[in-house]
Amino acid sequence: MQKKRAITIKDVAAEAGVSLQTVSRVINKGPNVTQGVQERVKAAIDKLGYVPSLAARRLGGSRSYLVLAFNDERPTLEGWQSRRGNDWVDQMLYGGMLKCAEHGYRMLFELVDSHSDQLEAQVQAALSALHPDGVILTPPHSDDTRITDLLHRNGLIFARLGSHREGEGFAVYMDDEAAARRATEHLLDLGHTRIAYVQGHPEYAMSPDRLRGFTSAIEARGLEVEPAYLQPGDFTYEAGVDALNVLARLDVPPTAVLASSDEMALGVLHAAGPLGLSVPGDLSVVSFDDTPTVRMSVPALTAIRQPIAAMTARAAELLIQGKARGEVANDHHLLPFDFVVRESTAPPRAGGARR
Amino acid sequence: MQKKRAITIKDVAAEAGVSLQTVSRVINKGPNVTQGVQERVKAAIDKLGYVPSLAARRLGGSRSYLVLAFNDERPTLEGWQSRRGNDWVDQMLYGGMLKCAEHGYRMLFELVDSHSDQLEAQVQAALSALHPDGVILTPPHSDDTRITDLLHRNGLIFARLGSHREGEGFAVYMDDEAAARRATEHLLDLGHTRIAYVQGHPEYAMSPDRLRGFTSAIEARGLEVEPAYLQPGDFTYEAGVDALNVLARLDVPPTAVLASSDEMALGVLHAAGPLGLSVPGDLSVVSFDDTPTVRMSVPALTAIRQPIAAMTARAAELLIQGKARGEVANDHHLLPFDFVVRESTAPPRAGGARR
DNA sequence: CTGTTAGCGCCTTCAA
DNA sequence: TTGAAGGCGCTAACAG
Numbered sequence: 236m237q238k239k240r241a242i243t244i245k246d247v248a249a250e251a252g253v254s255l256q257t258v259s260r261v262i263n264k265g266p267n268v269t270q271g272v273q274e275r276v277k278a279a280i281d282k283l284g285y286v287p288s289l290a291a292r293r294l295g296g297s298r299s300y301l302v303l304a305f306n307d308e309r310p311t312l313e314g315w316q317s318r319r320g321n322d323w324v325d326q327m328l329y330g331g332m333l334k335c336a337e338h339g340y341r342m343l344f345e346l347v348d349s350h351s352d353q354l355e356a357q358v359q360a361a362l363s364a365l366h367p368d369g370v371i372l373t374p375p376h377s378d379d380t381r382i383t384d385l386l387h388r389n390g391l392i393f394a395r396l397g398s399h400r401e402g403e404g405f406a407v408y409m410d411d412e413a414a415a416r417r418a419t420e421h422l423l424d425l426g427h428t429r430i431a432y433v434q435g436h437p438e439y440a441m442s443p444d445r446l447r448g449f450t451s452a453i454e455a456r457g458l459e460v461e462p463a464y465l466q467p468g469d470f471t472y473e474a475g476v477d478a479l480n481v482l483a484r485l486d487v488p489p490t491a492v493l494a495s496s497d498e499m500a501l502g503v504l505h506a507a508g509p510l511g512l513s514v515p516g517d518l519s520v521v522s523f524d525d526t527p528t529v530r531m532s533v534p535a536l537t538a539i540r541q542p543i544a545a546m547t548a549r550a551a552e553l554l555i556q557g558k559a560r561g562e563v564a565n566d567h568h569l570l571p572f573d574f575v576v577r578e579s580t581a582p583p584r585a586g587g588a589r590r
Numbered sequence: 591m592q593k594k595r596a597i598t599i600k601d602v603a604a605e606a607g608v609s610l611q612t613v614s615r616v617i618n619k620g621p622n623v624t625q626g627v628q629e630r631v632k633a634a635i636d637k638l639g640y641v642p643s644l645a646a647r648r649l650g651g652s653r654s655y656l657v658l659a660f661n662d663e664r665p666t667l668e669g670w671q672s673r674r675g676n677d678w679v680d681q682m683l684y685g686g687m688l689k690c691a692e693h694g695y696r697m698l699f700e701l702v703d704s705h706s707d708q709l710e711a712q713v714q715a716a717l718s719a720l721h722p723d724g725v726i727l728t729p730p731h732s733d734d735t736r737i738t739d740l741l742h743r744n745g746l747i748f749a750r751l752g753s754h755r756e757g758e759g760f761a762v763y764m765d766d767e768a769a770a771r772r773a774t775e776h777l778l779d780l781g782h783t784r785i786a787y788v789q790g791h792p793e794y795a796m797s798p799d800r801l802r803g804f805t806s807a808i809e810a811r812g813l814e815v816e817p818a819y820l821q822p823g824d825f826t827y828e829a830g831v832d833a834l835n836v837l838a839r840l841d842v843p844p845t846a847v848l849a850s851s852d853e854m855a856l857g858v859l860h861a862a863g864p865l866g867l868s869v870p871g872d873l874s875v876v877s878f879d880d881t882p883t884v885r886m887s888v889p890a891l892t893a894i895r896q897p898i899a900a901m902t903a904r905a906a907e908l909l910i911q912g913k914a915r916g917e918v919a920n921d922h923h924l925l926p927f928d929f930v931v932r933e934s935t936a937p938p939r940a941g942g943a944r945r
Numbered sequence: 946c947t948g949t950t951a952g953c954g955c956c957t958t959c960a961a
Numbered sequence: 962t963t964g965a966a967g968g969c970g971c972t973a974a975c976a977g
Contacts, residue, residue, distance in 0.1 A: 256973095260947090266946090284718075287971075288971075290649045290721065291970035292971055294645050294970075315681065315683065328679065533888040544670070599954065599955065608964090611957095621962095623963085643954055646969095651956040
């Protein structure tokens with residue numbers, strides 16, 4: 236089984252009767268190639284089925300045709316291991332792979348542990364090995380200056396998903412404040428006045444934004460935010476369970492809960508039954524994320540849907556274009572979110588929730 | 591923002607006071623390096639934070655440190671687009687990425703359309719661009735000779751997930767026949783005698799295996815397979831809906847259904863309500879795959895769980911080891927499946943299902 | 946407009 | 962046990 240020699244640019248050059256460089260120019264859509272020569276070269280490429288080697292292009296030239304995405308290791312592995320899946324990764328692949336493929340790029344994933352003291356070493360190792368043309372950061376890395384500084388020092392362009400903070404890199408995000416406001420308004424419009432909020436992990440930059448959206452929606456109706464209705468959370472199922480257990484035992488329990496993640500919303504949902512609360516009869520529930528499971532839950536959850544695929548596609552595009560043009564415009568890109576009303580929200584029962 | 595020059599093997603050599611070649615030997619665990627020199631070099635590597643460039647290694651040497659996985663384009667995109675997620679990809683990432691990382695490898699995904707007449711060109715293009723050290727094939731590609739022949743011609747080693755057919759490449763699979771038998775026996779043990787089977791897509795090699803397992807389990811109890819209980823399917827939700835609509839209208843409808851995919855099982859489940867059938871009261875349902883959603887469905891589904899992560903990890907290991915040792919042992923690797931009993935199965939109601 | 950000349954960073958082969 | 966020379970396939974910078 237002798238490996239048949241791969242065909243290289245040299246073969247194409249010979250076939251077309253031109254120099255290597257001319258072939259290279261055609262491949263890279265370089266200027267200064269006659270129509271005729273160009274077609275001759277293209278014919279040779281097609282005939283031989285030539286595809287340039289990524290490794291060689293990277294070594295010789297200044298581009299690697301690689302986009303590298305860093306995701307947080309722990310939650311990602313946890314999602315896979317528990318077989319709950321991983322909507323972020325799925326949607327990033329969907330948006331990113333396709334966009335990269337359009338431009339002859341590949342997207343690679345790398346997991347790094349945001350809590351490790353080796354974080355920077357991990358990131359640098361991946362950069363050194365791969366030399367990507369651009370990097371996509373996800374929360375909570377998007378706002379981690381250890382990483383952004385490192386990328387900047389390496390002269391890399393990068394996109395920060397889910398972050399709208401100032402700083403290096405493209406910020407590609409949705410309006411978390413507006414999303415939380417929208418969800419809260421939906422509950423207010425249904426007639427709820429006692430609305431609780433189970434917050435996201437404080438490490439994540441969007442958490443205060445969402446809280447602001449929640450608060451502003453309530454205050455805009457002349458109501459006040461009940462401090463006891465603000466429950467801490469860390470995005471996990473258990474946090475949702477715990478939160479509802481606290482909330483339901485208040486003297487005046489809420490009639491609706493907004494949770495900052497699907498997991499927490501499901502925790503709330505599943506904690507409701509044992510507490511004698513029906514959803515949405517006694518309690519309306521709204522979640523953030525709209526991962527696959529919330530459509531299968533009973534009742535299906537009303538949810539904010541993040542545009543993860545679109546953000547990733549935009550990020551990939553910005554990086555590829557930016558690399559090609561050598562520009563460093565660190566602008567902001569705000570993408571619209573969706574709000575999907577399902578069965579978990581309804582008007583409050585007259586007289587409020589029963590304990 | 592001048593890109594700081596990357597540190598190369600040259601810097602390490604200078605730092606350690608040895609030649610390039612010696613550093614290369616240390617990196618690659620080559621023979622003939624004194625203990626002392628080795629430690630000196632390692633110290634230099636750590637000090638400088640040196641990580642070899644994948645592209646350069648691939649170009650100079652014979653390895654690319656890349657494993658390439660081909661998935662079928664249409665179902666994969668469909669899963670992402672519908673936001674149902676994609677358990678196969680998730681579990682492949684889980685098993686494959688981690689195993690690859692252990693060995694300094696990366697895993698890349700490529701989508702190719704099994705129904706395209708460009709299939710071979712798509713595959714060849716990816717191979718030419720990436721020059722992977724090994725390839726992982728998933729159903730239905732695992733049994734597609736257009737692809738396996740192409741890989742063989744390219745002198746590549748590869749693993750075929752979910753295939754136990756003879757031929758080139760490592761076959762890494764679970765025993766689909768035994769799994770179907772196990773699921774069927776579970777229903778028989780509960781007392782069911784009228785069991786239907788919604789089959790998988792005939793293009794997939796495991797489909798006849800599963801049918802055999804189903805049939806043999808029934809016949810082993812001295813029962814006969816009712817031809818009308820064998821419904822065609824293609825793994826989709828709609829196929830499950832259609833199948834139950836046919837089955838429920840038979841003169842003697844089944845009391846249990848085994849479906850060859852989660853999607854189809856969910857289709858069956860959701861078609862049951864409108865037909866006045868309760869699950870598991872009137873109808874027991876067992877599914878194949880155990881993707882995340884079937885645990886959130888109501889009732890949660892009893893299911894066969896494929897060891898996708900384990901298969902991918904095994905495949906990656908075989909490829910990496912095989913590449914290192916230059917061997918071409920095309921053996922078989924049978925991995926165990928799980929069977930998870932949940933709420934969708936129960937003894938048949940006395941007197942059988944009501945129409 | 947096209948061709949020539951150097952490398953990119955590493956591994957392979959050979960010599961010492 | 963170590964080092965030096967060559968080249969992998971491509972692109973950048975320069976000639977022509």
